[in-house]
Amino acid sequence: xxxxxxxSLRARLLLSTAIVLFAFVGLGGLALEKAFESSxxxxxxxxLEGLIYALLGAASTTADGELTIALDAxxxxxxxxxxxxxxxxLFNEIGVMVWSSSRSLDVPPPAHLKVGxxxxxxxxxxxxxxxxxxLRWIDSESDEPRQYTVSVIDDTSAFDRQLQIFRRTLWxxxxxxxxxLVAILLLILRWSLAPLRRLGRELHRIESGVQTEIxxxxxxxxxxLTRDLNAMIVSERSQQTRYxxxxxxxxxxxxxxxxxxxxxxxxxxxxxxxxxQLHEQVGxxxxxxxxxxxxxxAAGSRTLTEPVQLKPLADKLIAxxxxxxxDRQIRFDNALDTTLKLRADQGDLYELLGNLLDNxxxxxxxxVRLSAQVDKKFCRLDIDDDGPGFPEAPxxxxxxxxxxxxxQPGQGIGLASVSEIVxxxxxxLLLERSPLGGARVGVVLPLR
Numbered sequence: 500x501x502x503x504x505x506x507s508l509r510a511r512l513l514l515s516t517a518i519v520l521f522a523f524v525g526l527g528g529l530a531l532e533k534a535f536e537s538s539x540x541x542x543x544x545x546x547l548e549g550l551i552y553a554l555l556g557a558a559s560t561t562a563d564g565e566l567t568i569a570l571d572a573x574x575x576x577x578x579x580x581x582x583x584x585x586x587x588x589l590f591n592e593i594g595v596m597v598w599s600s601s602r603s604l605d606v607p608p609p610a611h612l613k614v615g616x617x618x619x620x621x622x623x624x625x626x627x628x629x630x631x632x633x634l635r636w637i638d639s640e641s642d643e644p645r646q647y648t649v650s651v652i653d654d655t656s657a658f659d660r661q662l663q664i665f666r667r668t669l670w671x672x673x674x675x676x677x678x679x680l681v682a683i684l685l686l687i688l689r690w691s692l693a694p695l696r697r698l699g700r701e702l703h704r705i706e707s708g709v710q711t712e713i714x715x716x717x718x719x720x721x722x723x724l725t726r727d728l729n730a731m732i733v734s735e736r737s738q739q740t741r742y743x744x745x746x747x748x749x750x751x752x753x754x755x756x757x758x759x760x761x762x763x764x765x766x767x768x769x770x771x772x773x774x775x776q777l778h779e780q781v782g783x784x785x786x787x788x789x790x791x792x793x794x795x796x797a798a799g800s801r802t803l804t805e806p807v808q809l810k811p812l813a814d815k816l817i818a819x820x821x822x823x824x825x826d827r828q829i830r831f832d833n834a835l836d837t838t839l840k841l842r843a844d845q846g847d848l849y850e851l852l853g854n855l856l857d858n859x860x861x862x863x864x865x866x867v868r869l870s871a872q873v874d875k876k877f878c879r880l881d882i883d884d885d886g887p888g889f890p891e892a893p894x895x896x897x898x899x900x901x902x903x904x905x906x907q908p909g910q911g912i913g914l915a916s917v918s919e920i921v922x923x924x925x926x927x928l929l930l931e932r933s934p935l936g937g938a939r940v941g942v943v944l945p946l947r
Contacts, residue, residue: 513681516684520680528673535665543658547628547651550651551632553575556572557570565591566636566645568598568600584656589648590609597647606625617632627653632649697715705732706842712732757781814833817856832866835870836873839873841878851942852869855940862937863884864937880941883935888937925944
């Protein structure tokens with residue numbers, strides 16, 4: 500069986516503390532209940548013991564030498580009331596009842612007791628307590644000793660009623676106390692975890708671009724965390740700035756040498772074949788430099804970035820591609836949900852979707868479709884076309900310079916560039932057969 504997955508820190512603390520609290524209250528309640536029941540039993544036994552002493556004080560010998568008790572001399576009047584629930588009896592040494600306070604008394608004889616021995620028990624039928632005492636009685640006239648057992652029987656109604664009242668009162672107070680403590684604990688947890696909730700809201704505002712760093716004041720336990728988070732944010736942004744500045748400088752540095760080479764390739768003194776070859780290689784160098792600059796500028800997976808809405812971004816790309824391939828009348832179908840967002844750099848998404856949609860339009864016949872599937876952890880983007888599809892071993896197309904069709908212009912680095920971007924975000928690139936009959940490129944990216 501799988502354990503229930505509890506993600507909230509407050510829920511974990513509240514659940515664990517509530518379990519301990521209710522277990523303690525339950526065990527404490529049971530202990531108090533047992534202690535009270537034991538004290539009631541002891542009180543019942545003491546009461547019956549006093550009554551036996553009173554009965555023995557009213558005992559006398561009959562004319563035939565048997566022991567009897569005069570009820571009028573016993574102070575407890577319930578022995579003289581037939582339906583009071585309190586009764587007494589005398590048994591001789593062979594277990595025969597020789598006297599009872601009620602003619603309707605029907606109880607089994609007690610166990611044989613030694614002289615001076617007490618025996619307290621709860622009878623099942625009738626439901627009553629019985630206290631028995633073994634004694635030896637010597638007749639003053641005959642000096643003949645006889646052994647008797649005197650028993651006092653009291654029904655359990657008063658005992659059970661007191662115990663039931665105590666149980667109701669005990670568990671009502673304990674239950675109310677436990678619920679009150681849980682409510683107080685919830686308030687304490689809410690107050691104690693308020694800084695964490697405030698920190699979460701600040702991080703959300705940083706991701707949304709509302710603020711640039713954590714600004715609030717936090718307890719001493721959270722100050723190292725907030726300090727390190729601010730340092731990480733500053734370091735990440737400064738690193739991105741340095742990368743982009745360095746790449747801009749590199750682009751400007753290479754612009755002049757490439758322009759010179761392009762000018763040389765246009766000189767008339769160079770033979771046409773060499774001029775065309777030189778011009779092609781300069782264009783190839785320019786394309787590779789542009790690609791490498793875009794690749795180095797790829798942000799990759801960053802921790803605190805604002806999520807990008809995919810459908811408007813894809814609509815812009817589709818509008819541009821529709822003009823480029825307008826003569827072929829390709830129908831672009833953007834099936835993305837308007838609420839779908841990915842936490843990624845917008846430039847990376849332009850590069851990724853732009854390459855894949857351009858390839859689909861380039862090799863498709865009449866239709867290109869963009870769709871998405873989202874679960875709790877991943878988002879899968881599918882780009883389908885109705886073209887000839889991938890050749891055998893399509894994974895070779897992810898290698899730089901590999902191309903499925905050498906008749907189409909290009910450098911053969913589109914899918915490889917997409918693969919590098921996807922890997923930078925910890926995702927996967929899948930090359931499959933499309934339901935439209937052509938190729939399907941699946942991009943699986945983790946949701947953060």
